[in-house]
Amino acid sequence: MWRRAGLAAALVIGIGVVVLALFQLLAPPIAERRLRQRLERSGRVERVEISAFPAIELLWGDADRVVVRMRDSRPGTGGLADLLADTRATDDLDARVADLRVLTLDLRDVRLRKRGATLMGSATVTEPDLRAALPPGFDVRPVASGGGALVFQGTADVLGSRLSARAVVVARDGRLLLAPDVPFGGLLTLTLFADPRVAITDVSARPGPGVGFTLAATGRVKG
Structure with missing residues (x-):
């Protein structure tokens, strides 16, 4: 009797090990395919890799490491916020997009890394892309940064005159804000990015x- 019970227990354990091994083998490719299909809604995907051990984590939408390579992406501002928020599913993310369109501006060599809850992103803006995104006669470029703020110098040709002004982009209370660099400029603050899931x-x-400049930002995923 004890021998039969032992054999039954061994059989159950053996079946469980086989099932877990198969799940470990098959689950990551399935998760990769689902993520690829989602990303393909906004652009061309070159590579997606997902690692998880044990793979059963994927049933709850979690992964140990995610690698994404895209040729281009047009997610829109709302879609971009969703993608950033979804990075909370992994503690280790390495994503790169060769060409990311945000509104009218093309960002090149976009890189997003995540370690724990911390997000680190960078993107390059070329002068031709900047000119194409702005109205004729306008020019904008960063002239100073530090302390969580970024100062832009803007110039424009208006009625034969060359006008110049500065504006400050600042990270404040988890939001990305834009305000004129003048006394009481905070009264004219414009919110560039705000999402309760990402600070x-x-x-x-x-x-x-x-010719151009590279923008960088850090943040954290909430929840």
Whole structure:
């Protein structure tokens, strides 16, 4: 009797091990296909890799590591917020998009990394892309950054005159805000990004490769 019980227990354990092994083998490709299909709604996907151990984590939408490579993406501002919020499903993310369109501006070599709850992103803006996104006669470029703020210098040709002004992009209370760099400019603040699931903590800029500049931002995923 005890021998039969032992054999039955061993059989159950063996079946369980086989099922878990098969799930470990098959679940990541299924999750990769689902993520690829979602990303393909906004652009062309080159590669998706998902790692999870044990793979049963994927049943709850969690993964140990996610790698994404896209040729281009047009998610829109709302779709971009959704994608950022969804990164909470993994503690280790490495995503790159060669060309990301946000409104009228093309961002090049977009990189997004996540370690724990911290997000780190960067993107390059070229002068031709910037000119194409702005009305004729307008020019905007960063001139200073630090302390979670980024100062832009804007110029425009209006009725034969060259006008110039500055504006500050600042990370405040998890939001990304834009305000004129003048006394009481905060009264004219414009919200560039705000989402209860993602908090922006810092923004900066540096000269980019060739002609242009590279924007960088850090933040954290809530929840």
